[in-house]
Amino acid sequence: MIRLTIAALALCGAAPVFAETHTITPGEGAQERLQEALILAEPGDEIVLEAGRYELTDGLSLDVDGVTLRGAGMDESVLDFTGQQGSGEGLLVTSDEVTLRDFAMENPKGDGIKSKGADNIVYHALKVTWTNGPDASNGAYAIYPVESTGVLVDGVYVSGASDAGIYVGQSSKITVRNSIAEQNVAGIEIENSRDALVENNIATKNTGGILVFDLPGLPVVGGGNVIVRQNIVSENTTPNFAPPGNIVASVPSGTGIMVMANEKVWIENNLANGNSTAPLMVIAYTQEFDDPRYNPYPRDVVIGANVVEDGGSNPDFPGGEQFAAAFGGAIPPILWDGLSDSDRPALIVTSGIPGVSLNLANQGQSIMEAQPGPMTAPSEIEQWDMSGIGAPAELEARLR
Known part of the structure; x- marks a missing residue:
């Protein structure tokens, strides 16, 4: 009609x-x-x-x-x-x-x-x-905007994706909010994108809850200016079911919030509980690359006040059990590989949340060569302009 x-x-x-x-x-x-x-x-x-x-x-x-x-x-x-x-x-x-x-x-x-x-x-x-639950044969992405300026994802539910439930890639001016992502490999992933706001979401029972990545070899590189706040990131312990060869196939089960090779990422006022590898993880890109535009290190990742409960007790990587035992049964809430750009700090911790450094010496080095020890990171940072982060305000009118 x-x-x-x-x-x-x-x-x-x-x-x-x-x-x-x-x-x-x-x-x-x-x-x-x-x-x-x-x-x-x-x-x-x-x-x-x-x-x-x-x-x-x-x-x-x-x-x-x-x-x-x-x-x-x-x-x-x-x-x-x-x-x-x-x-x-x-x-x-x-x-x-x-x-x-x-x-x-x-x-x-x-x-x-x-x-x-x-x-x-x-x-x-x-x-x-995907109604059969986690399965490598499921489609890669549930919600998948790419190469766009102005993206608003609001109030969606996604489950079963063999890569990411909510994925935004090579885009800018992004808001992902009020959504639920469960039983995906990655619950929410912001990749090679800038000016993104991820807030008031629930990421639960995924392999990894919220991922902020930058990867080489794509038409757009240089992700950054991302705020991750007021999310519940809970019990992301589903075994990784991504097909071999996918970048997220390397994400450890039990990952809460992970930042890899991004800059100016602000993480605050989230609840992270029951993420058995690491509630908060900051790492460099782990593979070889030949993209001259690409910086493999995290830069200026700020971890502010977050509530962290019951994490790090069963790390999903080689030697993880012994690693946790060395810290009394659970590794500290922040896991950092120890790598950083020579000109800028990898992360700044403004809240006193404890962490551990793997003290790796070179980008791409195996975790088996880690020399774990207490993490030292700056606690103060010069504020940057975050006023342009998020989807354009005029998109709000379409929600009525």
Whole structure:
């Protein structure tokens, strides 16, 4: 059913236009009707998924600016890809000013919802899950915006991703908040991105809770300016089920918050409990690389006031049991590999949270060569400008 509504749109300075609402119902032909609506939509249009289960056999795509895809609720409108042919993502978005909200996606063969080069995109009140639980055959990413400026992820639920539940890569002006990530390899991952705010999320029962990485060899390198605050990072002890060769396949089970090779990362007011390898980990990139743009060391990672409980008692790395025993049964809350850029400190601890340094001498050195000892780190830092961190404020209007 199609009904006309009047909407005032000002995309790129355009005059107000008539927008159209395309209503899709589940049942026979839903795949074709939904994809047709995504193709024929024009800027300002809304595509509404009525409540029900949509059994789909192929991936969907959207390449029109200014479109909203809306369901009746994450537990009401379900896109079921269990019978999907091929291995593509469930939904691929390659256009700007798109809003995705209030629906669920189950069992895509590849990634769940991927947006590439899609500026000012909103993911709101979505669920993306693999119903068989943690499994290497699951898709890599549940929510996957990449190469974008302006990303708001709000109120989503993700589980079962064999790489990261919520992943934002090679992007800027990012907010990830009010979301739950559980039973993924990485719960939330910010990679090669800048000006990101990660707050008020729950990352639980993943392999690693929240990861802030910078990697070489990608079109965009130099991640930084990231705030991680007011999150619950709990019991991330799921065995790593990433396919071999993935960078997250090396993340130890029991990792709470990990920062690798990033700069200006502020970690404060989080609750980290039950993360058995390390509640807080700061490390250099561990592999060889030939990217002249890349700095493999963490720089200016600030660990402020956080609540840390019951962590570090069963480290998931060679010699971990003996390592914990040497510290009375649990390693201190902060684990640092001891490596840093010669010009800038790897981390600054403003709260007095204790830590241990592995005292590695060279980037890429094996943990088996560690010489663990007390960590010494500066406690004061010159404040930097954090006012530009997070998604553009105008994206908030789409949550109403």
